[in-house]
Amino acid sequence: DGDNVRHGLCRNLGFSKTDRAENIRRVGEVAKLFGDSGMVVLASFISPFKVDRDFARRIHEQDNIPFFEIYINTSLEICEARDPKTRAGEIKEFTGVDSAYEPPLEPDLILNSGEETEIESIQKDNIPFFEIYINTSLEICEARDPKKLYKKARAGEIKEFTGVDSAYEPPLEPDLILNSGEETEIESIQKVFNFLYEKKILPEEAMYQLCGQPIRQLFEFNKEEQNKLIEEIGNNLNFKIEISEIDLQWIQVLAEGWASPLAGFMRERQYLQCLHFGQIFDLKKKCQINGERKEGDLNCDEEENDGEDQFPMLGPINQTIPIVLPIFDNQANLIKSKLSSKPKIQLIFKNKLIGILKDIEIFPHRKKERIHRQFGHFVEEKEIENGHPGIKLIMESGDWLVGGDLKVFERIIYNDGLDEYRKTPSELKQIFRRKTM
Numbered sequence: 137d138g139d140n141v142r143h144g145l146c147r148n149l150g151f152s153k154t155d156r157a158e159n160i161r162r163v164g165e166v167a168k169l170f171g172d173s174g175m176v177v178l179a180s181f182i183s184p185f186k187v188d189r190d191f192a193r194r195i196h197e198q199d200n201i202p203f204f205e206i207y208i209n210t211s212l213e214i215c216e217a218r219d220p221k222t223r224a225g226e227i228k229e230f231t232g233v234d235s236a237y238e239p240p241l242e243p244d245l246i247l248n249s250g251e252e253t254e255i256e257s258i259q260k261d262n263i264p265f266f267e268i269y270i271n272t273s274l275e276i277c278e279a280r281d282p283k284k285l286y287k288k289a290r291a292g293e294i295k296e297f298t299g300v301d302s303a304y305e306p307p308l309e310p311d312l313i314l315n316s317g318e319e320t321e322i323e324s325i326q327k328v329f330n331f332l333y334e335k336k337i338l339p340e341e342a343m344y345q346l347c348g349q350p351i352r353q354l355f356e357f358n359k360e361e362q363n364k365l366i367e368e369i370g371n372n373l374n375f376k377i378e379i380s381e382i383d384l385q386w387i388q389v390l391a392e393g394w395a396s397p398l399a400g401f402m403r404e405r406q407y408l409q410c411l412h413f414g415q416i417f418d419l420k421k422k423c424q425i426n427g428e429r430k431e432g433d434l435n436c437d438e439e440e441n442d443g444e445d446q447f448p449m450l451g452p453i454n455q456t457i458p459i460v461l462p463i464f465d466n467q468a469n470l471i472k473s474k475l476s477s478k479p480k481i482q483l484i485f486k487n488k489l490i491g492i493l494k495d496i497e498i499f500p501h502r503k504k505e506r507i508h509r510q511f512g513h514f515v516e517e518k519e520i521e522n523g524h525p526g527i528k529l530i531m532e533s534g535d536w537l538v539g540g541d542l543k544v545f546e547r548i549i550y551n552d553g554l555d556e557y558r559k560t561p562s563e564l565k566q567i568f569r570r571k572t573m
Contacts, residue, residue, distance in 0.1 A: 141181075157188050164192035171201040189240060207243035264337060268328065269310035274299045276317045322569045344450045351393035351561045352447060354400065354491075356543040365492050365543060369480045375471055376482045377463065377538075382529070384485050384548065386459055391491070391544040392560040397447050400542030401461040404499035407537065411502075411509045414456040419445035421497065458506060461493070462533035468498050471538065481538065489545065496540035503530050 142149070145162055149155040160183045167177040183189050189205060196203035277299065278286035289297035296302040312331045314324045329347055332338040344350070356362055379387070389395050397419060402410065409417050421444065463471075471479060481493040507515050507527050515527055549555045559567070 153185070156184065160188040160192060164195055167192070168195050168199065168201060171196060171203075172199060186240065205240055205243045207240050207246045209239070209246055264335065266311040266331070266335065267307050268312045268314060268331075269307045270314045270316050270324075271306070272316040320569050323566070340448055341450065344448065349396065349450065349453070350448065351565075352396040352399070353393045353560070353562065354391040354542045354544055355547070356545060362545055365480075366489075369482055369492060375467075375474075375479060376484050377461075377467065378484050379461070379490065381485075383461060383483075384490065386461075387483065387490060387542065387544060388548040390459065390542055391548065394561060395455075395459055396561075397449055397453065398459060399445055399447065400493060401537070401539045402459055403497045403539035404537075406455075407458055407460060407499070407539070410455050410458050411506060413452075414454065415452040416449075416455045417452050418449065419447060421445070421495075456510075458510070460501075460537045460539065462501055463498075463536050463538050464534040465536070467534070468536035468538075471496070472498055481540070490548070491542055491544035493538065493540040493542055496538055498536055498538050501533070501535050501537050503533070503535070506530060 141159070141163060145166070146159045149159050160181065163179055163181055167179050170177045179192075183192075193203045193205065274286075281287070285294060285297065286300065288294045289300040294300075298304050312327065314327060316324060319327070326347060329338060329343060333340070333343040338346075356365070386401075390398060390400060398406065398416070399419065403421055405418075405420055405422075406416055409415060471481070475496075475498070478494075479496065481496060483490045483493060504515055507513060507530055511524065511527060513524070513527065515523070515531065549558075
């Protein structure tokens, strides 16, 4: 801002042509430094001479830093009407009064400030505009007021003060509502970041640098969506799998977001990444092993794959434990015979529908390889009976795995007196924020 700079960086400069040139030179150099570090710099300065503006553009462009000149085309009368300091003849060589102004010949954008409203200027050239309603009670506003303006308004020292003796009309259709009295400051900021990311204003990388990798919950609490899924599985092309208690526990891990960014039980691609590298590199589907590719199949590295998971991943995620759902030969053969019909699988525990697995993929369990890589142990058949309990469970499970996208209809509880302590990652984050941890 011009005033801020003239009280600091340029406080030794006046308004002569030479001083104006030096003022813009300093501002241009500082803006270039910020731009070089990846920041967006808005420089609102009165720069009357083309040569100075051209200098600012040139030093940016020579370092491949984008530079845009926006001409706010406003008459002297409007500038004066908006000027809280007013004209009194105390400043000499003032632009537009007793010093010339050279309008830019080819600005990147023109805002006709005297003819357009602020919103029209913002929306011009398709610049997005969003209305965010900070829904806060008058009491909270007053408690947060460092200038004690509300107190003065209540005492009658300030007239027509919004919320005290002047009305406030809440927006009817705001783009975002922040319930400032109920949310912490961090929660409100997070909501704004999420909103700007969804509107494609905040880049993905910046979003996750600010907020971290998002938590992916797999619950479907919406009754309409639940009914829609249940209707879809009502035909005989869909299957039921009776899951074990350990499977149920893994479903809880997935649904609550502890295994983010997984969308359900691992597909073959993620399973092999986990076994071989201890990481998840991506959420792509349709992995083919060397020598197994058939004509028409998609390769592991095929970029154009319809229906790919769009959940964002900034980079590899540590994942050393496979999260998989084993099935037996008879189940695998039955499901594979109907794969062309894109069946869905109902996951049943003690006669209760827990969730649905869709967009499924069936692949070999590779049990001995899993044990070798996960436990660092080569298993012999005779060891299974009296060996490691985890190894025993794997060896007794099915020779096939089924992966896919999981939807869970309700929170998994165990009625053991400990459910209230089983917080999800999102709930824990909220607790930590409220306790400013």
